[in-house]
Amino acid sequence: MANRLFQGVVHQMRDAVDRVIGVVDENGVVVACSELTKIGEVRQGVQEEISYSNKAFTLLGNTYSPITAGTKSEYYVFVEGEDKMAEKIAKILVVSFANIKNLYDEKYDKGSFIKNIILDNILPSDIYIKSKELHFNTEEVRIVFLVKFYGRTEMMPYEMLQNMFPDKTKDYVISIGEQDVVLVKDIKPGTERREIEKMAAGIVNTLNNEYYAKVAIGISTVVDNIKDLARAYKEAQVALDVGKVFETEKNIISYENLGIGRLIYQLPTTMCEMFLQEVFKKGSLDSLDKETLMTIQCFFENNLNVSETSRKLFVHRNTLVYRLEKIRKLTGLDLREFEHAITFKVALMVQKYLKSISAKY
Numbered sequence: 001m002a003n004r005l006f007q008g009v010v011h012q013m014r015d016a017v018d019r020v021i022g023v024v025d026e027n028g029v030v031v032a033c034s035e036l037t038k039i040g041e042v043r044q045g046v047q048e049e050i051s052y053s054n055k056a057f058t059l060l061g062n063t064y065s066p067i068t069a070g071t072k073s074e075y076y077v078f079v080e081g082e083d084k085m086a087e088k089i090a091k092i093l094v095v096s097f098a099n100i101k102n103l104y105d106e107k108y109d110k111g112s113f114i115k116n117i118i119l120d121n122i123l124p125s126d127i128y129i130k131s132k133e134l135h136f137n138t139e140e141v142r143i144v145f146l147v148k149f150y151g152r153t154e155m156m157p158y159e160m161l162q163n164m165f166p167d168k169t170k171d172y173v174i175s176i177g178e179q180d181v182v183l184v185k186d187i188k189p190g191t192e193r194r195e196i197e198k199m200a201a202g203i204v205n206t207l208n209n210e211y212y213a214k215v216a217i218g219i220s221t222v223v224d225n226i227k228d229l230a231r232a233y234k235e236a237q238v239a240l241d242v243g244k245v246f247e248t249e250k251n252i253i254s255y256e257n258l259g260i261g262r263l264i265y266q267l268p269t270t271m272c273e274m275f276l277q278e279v280f281k282k283g284s285l286d287s288l289d290k291e292t293l294m295t296i297q298c299f300f301e302n303n304l305n306v307s308e309t310s311r312k313l314f315v316h317r318n319t320l321v322y323r324l325e326k327i328r329k330l331t332g333l334d335l336r337e338f339e340h341a342i343t344f345k346v347a348l349m350v351q352k353y354l355k356s357i358s359a360k361y
Helices: 001-014 046-052 085-108 110-116 124-133 157-164 193-211 226-246 260-265 269-279 290-301 306-313 317-330 336-361
Strands: 021-025 030-033 057-059 062-066 077-079 142-150 171-176 180-186 214-219 252-254
Touching: 001 021, 001 030, 001 085, 021 085, 046 057, 062 085, 077 085, 110 124, 110 171, 110 180, 110 226, 124 226, 142 157, 142 193, 142 226, 142 336, 157 171, 157 180, 180 226, 193 214, 193 252, 214 226, 214 317, 226 252, 226 260, 226 336, 260 336, 269 336, 290 306, 290 317, 290 336
Parallel strands: 214 252
Antiparallel strands: 021 030, 021 077, 057 062, 062 077, 142 180, 142 214, 171 180
16 A cells, blocks of 8 residues: 555656655565556565665665664665765655655555554544554454663664564554553453463563563553553553652553552652551651561561471571561560551552552652
8 A cells, every 4th residue: 555655656756856766665565656566576685774764875876765763764765876866866766755644654554544543643543443443353352562672772662562463454553652662452352461471471482592682571561452452551550660769670561450559659748658657656667677568578478477487497486486576566466466566568568569669850
């Protein structure tokens, strides 16, 4: 479709420019040209030049310039000649083609349509109208992966994901920011959460091993209607945000597995501070040293089992009981009692959440 669009513009400009002009794709194939006989011709050396960089260049009597600036372009305009005039004409053509392609993509491209949905840039009433125009199945079962890249990478994050999921009719790769890429993926109805997390693990491993990229992935709940993709994207965002606070050792965080952390994340900070003041005596929580906090964590991980916790910590059972009693005297909470343990666990998470907020400012 883009080829026909380019050819239409070239045809209109043919009389205004007294040189051969056209467009080649990333393989060096002429997809539009003012001389119709050249369409389909493979230009030698162009593909090699394009693979090196995304910049303008001259080759065998022609000037080439990428239609899309910044990221790797799928198309290059070409103008007969290697002089200054050819360079100027190429720049004019680039502006024209880029604007027309952007307008076309906004109207007809499914990827742009999905992006507008997840970013709430389209009215709910228009979603179904647009879906019909694009022959888009609104009731496919889909999942949203938000992939956050850390540090610099040799290749653009969007390009890495697009290489991994090239089928643009099933999976949609959308660039949200310089370091954030969304993957909207079709899945089979009834796909278990374990399988979905396995897909995410495969993405992480490929990006780590093949592209040396460090990433974290937030996973939404499963949706079966296109209008729910905006909610799914927000869930994936929350998964990453909450994961940064409560699941720091994980690089794959599912919204469904956030538990209490999701609830705490949505509470106002004033309420969190009030909760800590009501639960603990003044300064009692801050008085707990690193060893004591490690003991508490291990006690929780072993389901409040004194014998199992003492074995894991390599301490005598009586030593652990002594530590738990010391915690009770300091805080007023006996971790051997289930209700007290829950209160303490939530309070530690609330404190962690408040510290993460203060660290931002």
